[in-house]
Every structure is written in C-alpha cells, then in structure tokens.
Amino acid sequence: MENTKTIYDIAKEAGVSASTVSRVVNHKPGIHEETRKKVQALLEKYNYIPNEAARGLVTQSSRIIGILIEDIRVAHHTESAYVIEQEMTRLGYTCITLSTGPDPRKKADCIRILEQRRVEGVILMGSMFGTREVEDSIREHLPHVPIAMVNGALDLPNVYAVLSDEERGLEECASLLIGRGRRCLAFVEDLETPSNHKKRRGFQTAMLRQGVPQESQWIYFAYQKPGEDADPEHTIRRGRETTRKILAEHPEVDGILYSVDLLAIGGLEELKAQGRNVPGDVAVLGVDNTLYGTICTPRLTTLDNKLVEVSRNACRMLLDALEKKDISHRMLLPTEIIQRETT
Amino acid sequence: MENTKTIYDIAKEAGVSASTVSRVVNHKPGIHEETRKKVQALLEKYNYIPNEAARGLVTQSSRIIGILIEDIRVAHHTESAYVIEQEMTRLGYTCITLSTGPDPRKKADCIRILEQRRVEGVILMGSMFGTREVEDSIREHLPHVPIAMVNGALDLPNVYAVLSDEERGLEECASLLIGRGRRCLAFVEDLETPSNHKKRRGFQTAMLRQGVPQESQWIYFAYQKPGEDADPEHTIRRGRETTRKILAEHPEVDGILYSVDLLAIGGLEELKAQGRNVPGDVAVLGVDNTLYGTICTPRLTTLDNKLVEVSRNACRMLLDALEKKDISHRMLLPTEIIQRETT
DNA sequence: CTGTTAGCGCATTCAC
DNA sequence: GTGAATGCGCTAACAG
Numbered sequence: 001m002e003n004t005k006t007i008y009d010i011a012k013e014a015g016v017s018a019s020t021v022s023r024v025v026n027h028k029p030g031i032h033e034e035t036r037k038k039v040q041a042l043l044e045k046y047n048y049i050p051n052e053a054a055r056g057l058v059t060q061s062s063r064i065i066g067i068l069i070e071d072i073r074v075a076h077h078t079e080s081a082y083v084i085e086q087e088m089t090r091l092g093y094t095c096i097t098l099s100t101g102p103d104p105r106k107k108a109d110c111i112r113i114l115e116q117r118r119v120e121g122v123i124l125m126g127s128m129f130g131t132r133e134v135e136d137s138i139r140e141h142l143p144h145v146p147i148a149m150v151n152g153a154l155d156l157p158n159v160y161a162v163l164s165d166e167e168r169g170l171e172e173c174a175s176l177l178i179g180r181g182r183r184c185l186a187f188v189e190d191l192e193t194p195s196n197h198k199k200r201r202g203f204q205t206a207m208l209r210q211g212v213p214q215e216s217q218w219i220y221f222a223y224q225k226p227g228e229d230a231d232p233e234h235t236i237r238r239g240r241e242t243t244r245k246i247l248a249e250h251p252e253v254d255g256i257l258y259s260v261d262l263l264a265i266g267g268l269e270e271l272k273a274q275g276r277n278v279p280g281d282v283a284v285l286g287v288d289n290t291l292y293g294t295i296c297t298p299r300l301t302t303l304d305n306k307l308v309e310v311s312r313n314a315c316r317m318l319l320d321a322l323e324k325k326d327i328s329h330r331m332l333l334p335t336e337i338i339q340r341e342t343t
Numbered sequence: 344m345e346n347t348k349t350i351y352d353i354a355k356e357a358g359v360s361a362s363t364v365s366r367v368v369n370h371k372p373g374i375h376e377e378t379r380k381k382v383q384a385l386l387e388k389y390n391y392i393p394n395e396a397a398r399g400l401v402t403q404s405s406r407i408i409g410i411l412i413e414d415i416r417v418a419h420h421t422e423s424a425y426v427i428e429q430e431m432t433r434l435g436y437t438c439i440t441l442s443t444g445p446d447p448r449k450k451a452d453c454i455r456i457l458e459q460r461r462v463e464g465v466i467l468m469g470s471m472f473g474t475r476e477v478e479d480s481i482r483e484h485l486p487h488v489p490i491a492m493v494n495g496a497l498d499l500p501n502v503y504a505v506l507s508d509e510e511r512g513l514e515e516c517a518s519l520l521i522g523r524g525r526r527c528l529a530f531v532e533d534l535e536t537p538s539n540h541k542k543r544r545g546f547q548t549a550m551l552r553q554g555v556p557q558e559s560q561w562i563y564f565a566y567q568k569p570g571e572d573a574d575p576e577h578t579i580r581r582g583r584e585t586t587r588k589i590l591a592e593h594p595e596v597d598g599i600l601y602s603v604d605l606l607a608i609g610g611l612e613e614l615k616a617q618g619r620n621v622p623g624d625v626a627v628l629g630v631d632n633t634l635y636g637t638i639c640t641p642r643l644t645t646l647d648n649k650l651v652e653v654s655r656n657a658c659r660m661l662l663d664a665l666e667k668k669d670i671s672h673r674m675l676l677p678t679e680i681i682q683r684e685t686t
Numbered sequence: 687c688t689g690t691t692a693g694c695g696c697a698t699t700c701a702c
Numbered sequence: 703g704t705g706a707a708t709g710c711g712c713t714a715a716c717a718g
Contacts, residue, residue: 003487004461006695017705022697032703047483052459053396053405054695057710062396071425078421082414082442089441094456097440098432099425113437116395118347140390144346232634265638291575295608297640349711360689365713375687397711400694690717699708 005046014039025050052094056118065318066114067097068107070126071230075261075290077125080150080311084123087315093120102230104133115141121318125311127152127195146321148314151195151307153330160321162314162331164305166195166287169335170202173257173285173303176337178210182255182283186218186246188239188267190259199259199287218250222263232262239266247274254282255343261286261293261302268296268342284342298341305335348389357382368393395437399461408661409457410440411450413469414573418633420468423493423654427466430658436463444572447476458484464661468654470495470538489664491657494538494650496673503664505657505674507648509538509630512678513545516600516628516646519680521553525598525626529561529589531582531610533602542602542630561593565606575605582609590617597625598686604629604636604645611639611685627685641684648678 007021014021016035023031024039025048042048056062065088069077085095096117100107107129114122122145124134130152138147138156146158153161170187177185187203189196200219207217222238224230239258243266246253258264264286268278276282278298286293286302293300310333320327350364357364359378366374367382368391385391399405408431412420428438439460443450450472457465465488467477473495481490481499489501496504513530520528530546532539543562550560565581567573582601586609589596601607607629611621619625621641629636629645636643653676663670 007697008695018695019697019706020704023704026697030703035703049455049458049484051400051461051695053399053461054710055697056396057394057400057695057712058697060710072415072428073421073425078416082416085415085440085442089456094439094460095441096437097428098438099428112392113432115392117437118394118396141392233637236637292635292638294576294579295635296638350713351711361711362690362713363688366688369713373687378688394711397694398713400696400711401713403694688718690715692713692715694712694714696710697708700706702703702705 004051005048006051007048010039010042010046010048014042062118062120063093064117064119065093065095066117066119066122067095068110068114068122068124068129069097069099070102070128072097072099073232074126074230075232075292076288076305076307080125080307083308083311084315087312091319102128104131107134108137111137111141114145119145121145121322122147123150123311123314123318124148124152124154125150127193128191130154130194146318148318148321150311150314151305153194160314160317160327160329160331162310162317162333164195164307164310165332165334166303166305167198167202167205169303169305169337170199170257170287171206172202172335173337174203174206175209177255177257177283177285177343178206180283180343184218184250184253185255185257186220186250186253188220188222188242188246188256188258188263190222190235190238190263191224196259203257218246218253220246235260235262236266236269239263240270241266243267243270244274247271247276255285256282257285259287261288261290261300264300264302264342265292265296268298268300279342289338293338293340301340301343302338303335304338306333309333347394348391350391350393353382353385353389353391357385405461405463406436407460407462408436408438409460409462409465410438411453411457411465411467411472412440412442413445413471415440415442416575417469417573418575418635419631419650423468423650426651426654427658430655434662445471447474450477451480454480454484457488462488464488464665465490466493466654466657466661467491467495467497468493470536471534473497473537489661491661491664493654493657494648496537503657503660503670503672505653505660505676507538507650507653508675508677509646509648510541510545510548512646512648512680513542513600513630514549515545515678516680517546517549518552520598520600520626520628520686521549523626523686527561527593527596528598528600529563529593529596531563531565531585531589531599531601531606533565533578533581533606534567539602546600561589561596563589565601578603578605579609579612582606583613584609586610586613587617590614590619598628599625600628602630604631604633604643607643607645607685608635608639611641611643622685632681636681636683644683644686645681646678647681649676652676 007018011018011021098110100110148160222242289304350361354361354364441453443453491503565585632647636645
C-alpha cells in the first residue's frame with residue numbers, strides 16, 4: 001500500500017476537513033464551488049482513488065459479485081462468464097470469478113471465499129451446482145445473499161434460476177432425426193448432471209413416442225475416469241471411445257445424439273476412422289453450439305441451448321434481486337436446433 | 344451484510360475479549376486450551392468467517408491479485424487465466440479477472456478498478472498491454488505494485504516479463520517449410536501487437552536468409568474492421584478473406600504461415616473451397632496450439648508458444664516479487680513446432 | 687495468558 | 703457550507 005494518499009492527507013493539504021474531501025469525492029451537494037475546485041485539483045494531482053475496502057466497511061456494501069464456474073475452460077462457460085463480467089463491471093460491480101472444479105468440497109471452499117469477501121450477489125454457472133452439498137453450503141454461508149443460477153436450480157429462497165429448456169430441445173432433435181427416417185438412435189450422456197439428465201429424458205420421451213420402450217433404448221455414458229478433469233481433449237477422447245463401443249454393440253446405428261459438442265467431435269473422428277459416412281450412414285448431433293462445431297468436418301448440427309442468453313438473464317435477475325424488486329424464482333428459455341452438415 | 348456475526352458478538356457470548364477471539368481465529372499461540380475450545384465452538388456454531396475487507400484495512404494487505412486480459416474468450420487466454428487463478432487461489436489470494444477489450448481507455452479503467460481494490464499484484468495477459476498508454480496508467484496508478492506480464496513487456500521497475508520466443512519459433516517454422524522445398528511462402532499477421540511483430544520478424548529473417556529481400560516478401564495483414572471485436576468467428580472470417588486475397592495475387596503460393604490458429608482455420612476453409620490440396624499444393628501453419636487445430640481437417644500444424652507455461656512462470660515470478668525476492672525482470676521461453684497434417 | 691487501547695480509511699451523523 | 707466526532711470489523715501493540 002506504500003504511500004497511497006488518504007482523504008486526510010488531501011484534507012490537510014487543502015486546509016479543509018476530511019469530511020469535506022469525502023463529500024467532494026462522492027459528488028455530494030452543498031459544497032462551496034471554490035473549495036470543491038481546490039479539493040478536486042488536489043485529488044487529481046495525487047490520482048486519488050478511494051480505498052473500496054474502507055468504504056465498503058462503513059457503507060456495509062462490498063460492490064463485489066462472486067461468479068462460481070465449474071470450469072472456465074469449458075467453451076460456453078467462458079463466453080457466459082465474459083458476458084456477465086462485462087455487464088457487472090459496467091454497473092460498477094467488481095467480479096471475483098472462481099473455477100471450482102467438480103469436487104463438492106472445493107465448491108464449498110469457493111463459497112467460503114465469497115463469504116469472506118462479503119459478496120453482494122452470486123452467479124452459479126454449470127449444473128453441477130444443483131446438489132445437496134452446495135445447497136447446504138449456501139444455507140450455511142450465504143443464506144441472505146441473492147444467487148442466480150445459470151442453467152441449474154436449487155430450491156432456496158435466495159436462489160433464482162434461469163434454465164435452458166434442453167429436455168424439450170433434445171426431444172425435438174430426436175424427432176427431427178426420426179422424421180428423416182432414422183430409426184436406430186443412440187444417446188451419449190456426458191456427466192451425471194441435472195442438465196444432462198434432462199437431455200436424456202428429452203431423448204427418451206421422443207423414443208417412447210416412437211414405441212421404443214425405455215429398456216431397449218441405447219443410452220450410453222461417456223464417463224470420466226476418476227481424477228480426470230474437464231480438459232476438452234479428454235472429452236473428445238471419451239466421445240471417441242464411447243462411439244467405438246456403440247458401433248461394436250449396435251452396428252446398425254444410424255443416428256447418435258451427444259449431450260455436448262465435444263463428445264460429438266470425438267464421435268465424428270471415430271466414425272470417420274471406421275469408414276462410416278456422416279450423415280449418409282450415421283447422423284450426428286451435439287449440444288452447445290460451440291465454435292468447434294463450425295470447424296470440424298463435416299460441420300456439426302447442434303442444439304443451441306442459448307447459454308449466453310441464459311447468462312444474460314441470470315445477470316439481469318440478480319441485479320433485480322439486488323434492488324429488491326420482486327421477481328419470479330424461475331425462468332425457462334427455449335433452445336434452437338442449428339442444422340449443419342451432420343444430419 | 345444483514346446479521347453476520349463479528350468477533351465482538353462471539354467475544355461477548357464467550358465471555359472473553361475481542362482480541363482473544365481474533366487470536367483464536369488466526370491460530371495465534373499463547374492461548375489457554377480451554378478458552379480456545381470455548382471460542383472455537385462458538386465460531387463454528389455461527390459459521391464465523393472474518394471480513395477480509397476489515398482485516399485488510401488493518402493489515403494493509405488485500406490478498407487480492409488483479410488479472411487483466413484483453414479478452415478471456417480467446418482460447419489460449421482462457422487456459423492461462425485458469426492456471427493462474429487456480430494457483431493464486433491455492434495460495435490464499437483472491438483474483439479479480441477483468442477482460443479489458445482492445446480500447447486503451449478501457450484498459451486504463453480496469454487499472455483504476457484494481458487500484459481501487461488495492462491489489463497486491465497484477466498479471467497482464469496479451470501483448471496489447473505493451474503500449475505507452477498502459478505504461479502511463481501503471482506509472483500513475485500502480486507505481487509500486489508488482490506486475491507480471493504474460494508474453495508482453497514494459498520497461499518499468501515494477502514490471503516483470505515472461506515471453507515466448509515466437510520470433511525464433513516462426514523463423515524455425517519458415518525454415519521447416521523451406522527445408523521441404525517450399526519456395527513461395529506468405530505470412531499473415533493478425534493484429535498490430537508486439538507479439539505478432541516478432542512473429543513477422545522471425546518469418547522475415549528466414550526469408551532473408553533464403554535471399555528473398557524484404558520488399559519482395561509476401562506479408563499480409565488480416566486487419567480487424569473498426570468496431571469488430573475479437574470474436575473467434577470474426578478471426579476465422581478474416582483468415583478466409585486474407586487467404587482469398589493471397590491466392591488471387593499470388594496463385595503460385597505453396598505455403599502460408601498464419602500468426603494465430605484461427606486465421607489458419609479460416610485459411611484452410613478458403614483453400615478447400617478453391618480446390619487447393621493441403622498440404623499437397625499449399626502447406627499451412629498456425630500459432631498457439633489451440634484445440635481448434637486438432638479438430639479441423641486436415642489437422643493443423645502449429646507453433647506451440649507454450650503460453651500456459653509462460654503464464655505459470657509469470658505467476659511464479661509475481662509471487663517471488665511479492666516476497667521481495669530479487670529476480671530478473673525478463674524471461675524468454677522456447678517454443679515448439681507441433682507437426683500435424685497441414686505441412 | 688488475556689483485556690484495553692488505538693487506528694486502518696472512509697462515510698455519516700450532528701453541531702455550528 | 704463545513705468540521706468534529708463516531709464507528710464499520712478487525713489486528714496489533716502494550717499492559718497487566
């Protein structure tokens with residue numbers, strides 16, 4: 001902190017009291033124009049900037065927003081975090097953005113860090129936050145802080161949820177393929193998250209409607225190996241391996257729906273390696289509408305779950321909650337199928 | 344802040360003084376085991392967590408690190424930010440991560456925000472920070488705060504730089520192509536940053552050694568349109584357009600080096616569209632070793648500038664500076680060519 | 687071992 | 703219009 005000037009230093013040099021300086025800094029009315037000028041000049045001379053910690057202590061407001069993300073390296077999380085940070089910064093808040101990782105204990109640690117900094121609001125991004133452990137953590141450490149969840153939900157009075165209607169989205173994806181004559185569809189689920197569960201349910205609903213009972217549906221899980229993190233390359237590899245398994249067990253498959261784009265990218269690789277034509281032999285579909293889908297060959301058809309829009313709304317919702325507006329606790333946003341070359 | 348307990352509340356209920364509670368909280372020695380137990384129990388009962396702002400005010404340390412990134416959505420920045428945030432968090436620091444955008448004034452705003460929060464150290468990521476405006480801003484607002492730059496440099500006593508030796512890297516890339524008989528090479532530069540200048544210089548050195556004088560070298564600039572941001576899709580489009588221009592002006596081109604992967608991705612698209620075989624007719628080379636390069640077809644040969652490693656070192660350097668260790672102000676790290684299918 | 691006192695930098699009464 | 707006094711929550715001497 002070295003030699004940073006305080007309002008007292010400024011006050012002394014200006015020959016006024018600290019409160020006068022404070023008033024000038026905060027643009028309060030009722031100050032003689034001359035003294036205001038004099039003080040203002042000194043503030044600029046020393047590049048004075050108030051210490052937010054001290055200010056927050058007396059105003060009882062930190063002007064800090066906490067953003068908890070499972071893993072900011074995940075492409076759609078990055079963009080969401082960006083959007084929220086920009087908007088919050090624009091409004092004078094400072095964001096503390098933390099990647100929590102999958103471990104519930106690390107999530108709890110991050111929540112404690114936010115409490116320590118006395119955040120005024122929190123954004124939770126990623127559906128792995130909708131767990132019992134997180135719920136307890138919030139109840140204990142942030143019971144009165146408004147919290148907005150991006151594509152996740154928790155039943156707590158201070159928690160608001162904005163969700164992407166992925167269940168319906170995946171139902172439509174499956175219907176699309178069925179409508180084009182595909183009969184042997186498989187679904188690959190990424191992780192055991194509420195979000196991915198919902199996608200699976202959407203798939204299952206569509207299949208059921210086709211007369212395929214649940215027990216004969218081809219549902220696969222691209223499980224993470226223990227200790228493996230969300231590194232995108234791993235996800236691709238898992239998509240590849242799972243696809244290999246599908247092709248071995250059900251060579252007649254003619255359509256695969258993956259719960260995230262990166263898995264589909266891996267699938268594409270495996271299909272190509274095995275000489276299957278996409279979409280001729282097998283149609284492929286991802287979720288997230290990431291940039292990856294426009295780069296791979298053939299370009300990937302994907303379900304855009306509109307996570308950026310979801311984030312924008314979560315941000316808005318949190319701001320409304322901070323202003324004590326009364327708002328609904330839940331919002332559901334529609335998805336959109338982006339048709340490209342794999343279907 | 345509602346009803347958060349303070350050490351006074353705890354002290355009163357425990358029948359001790361606030362300082363005793365403070366001592367327990369901070370694990371200071373010299374406390375009777377019994378009173379420690381009693382206080383500890385209450386701390387846990389109320390989930391007490393100290394207010395860092397108040398603590399920082401008296402200890403004169405915020406335990407906050409500022410991370411300024413030009414745009415966190417840029418793939419390699421994301422990963423670098425992740426690495427640094429994880430390490431800093433592990434060591435008990437809290438990170439404030441801000442995407443500044445290209446505008447120098449917004450960069451200055453962000454620097455002011457960091458001063459306002461009295462950060463103890465700063466990481467600057469992206470070579471657009473090596474400008475006069477930023478230098479002035481730092482001199483004015485953060486003259487005594489240790490600052491570590493990721494792949495950028497600034498000549499200030501409190502600034503430390505870790506750089507990727509991209510100049511030499513690109514020289515080697517060009518030499519590689521020349522060694523394989525390519526004679527008509529073009530270079531596409533992304534933005535006017537020191538980092539990209541260095542890449543160009545490396546290319547030029549290699550060409551000069553081949554006897555191609557500077558004025559006959561094919562240097563192209565994939566300029567951003569005014570107001571256009573760093574959205575990855577724009578970069579791909581710019582790569583595509585620039586490549587179209589190259590093919591029109593120099594149909595005999597047999598190798599193109601792009602200063603970033605995404606430009607190369609766009610180039611690949613255009614080459615494919617014009618029926619040029621890669622690498623048969625034209626070799627293609629990118630920089631950054633992003634995931635994109637493994638997803639496109641053919642898979643992209645790229646110069647890995649080791650930005651994650653650069654970031655790790657910048658982080659370590661900053662920590663050393665915070666501990667007043669005396670360290671060198673500059674570090675240069677070697678790059679590595681990742682050969683895949685486009686060369 | 688523990689309590690008292692003081693002060694970090696600032697905003698906010700309340701007098702004048 | 704302006705200044706003096708007070709306290710936000712906490713740690714750090716200094717006594718005892």
